[in-house]
Amino acid sequence: MDKFIVKGGKRLSGSLKVSGSKNAALPIIVASLLADKGTTFLENVPNLADILNMSGVLEGLGATIIYDPREKAMSIDATNLKSHIAPYDLVRKMRASFLVMGPLLGRMHKARVSLPGGCVLGPRPVDQHIMGFKKLGAKITDSKGYITATAKDLIGTEIFFDRPSHTGTENIMMA
Template structure:
């Protein structure tokens, strides 16, 4: 559809943490962009300083007014940008802005997630000139215009990880169609330590479980390390493992352990301290009323219900809806006893 305004509406932006990534393309197209500050999941600070510094390095004037981020530039001009951290959002935003900037832009310390490579493929198909795919430095030669194209988005590796961990919790033998093992190598290695095995097949990946999971320490890192979005699933798997494990959050910090209290209500033995969680496995969890705090933690709590005796009721499940096309249908297709309920108020998952 035709984009006719440089201002992103609040009612859409408040629902997603990624709202800021439309600032770059809007600014390149209109010379002005206004985007509400990011909303979405609530698990710690998501600083936007790298976005702002990057736009300023490209010649834009950026201000924050009344909860909105505003940027202006008649035309962006190529420059050199060094990211303090390989942020996926900042890499995406500055990449989309710089493809239409005048001259050459070099961005150092970029994120290398598969989604970045997929975005580069899309922009290249639209006429952008980008060198350095799958490296830590991107060089962009600005072009005057981009043209329409058709592009198939890569499979969601986080969704694939959700189902892989479900196999570890409930045991079984599952093929995840479309998933790419090369996008989840480190996860596959970590799951293998726990007794869950992922192997490539012609149409996706094949996941099998040895039985009760083994304990294994987990540390999150930027790609190609263990993604922070994998951590809630892995921690949930560890709650019923045979042993003790230490989980360390190196990306977002202590605020991304909010769901631990919910797992504890189900009988999990977890102690948190700062960026770390010590997980002592128990034989089984017990169903309980619990609450989702964000997309991945919410999905992890649904998975916890698979390893629990009795009924698990997950409130505030609208978070989970934002990250999955239909998690209930997918889990039901694997034999899970899970239903979606619509009470008077927020929806809930009922396991």
């Protein structure tokens, strides 16, 4: 379908403000881990539990986050990351927290992230993420519910997933 044609009795005009999207904001927040100096400023960040949880994950890694929910503004300074291990108590609460694996692997050459939790909407395994990291040259181990990835250097390559995975794509692109 190329277009919608709306036939109505009244002309439409005006504007509306669109609220921020959690599914867009979470990978952008995680991508701030790639900035080894300076501050990332984000606008229109929705005030949701998953946003606050992801902020906690980044803070657990050493990032400094200031979030003003009224203004929907967030600043993230990931200059002084102190850990490559994502905090288990926060990661287990939300599936999207596995997205920190790529930026940590790319920036710190190692990452340890527990298998993600979150809402129960059916199985959403991270096998496509792991396959992608391996194709980039990472060594992956799975032990006691944690995925550990290490790589001295990652090597760019073409990656074709076995099935669609937008979070897998985001994670691999950030590695």
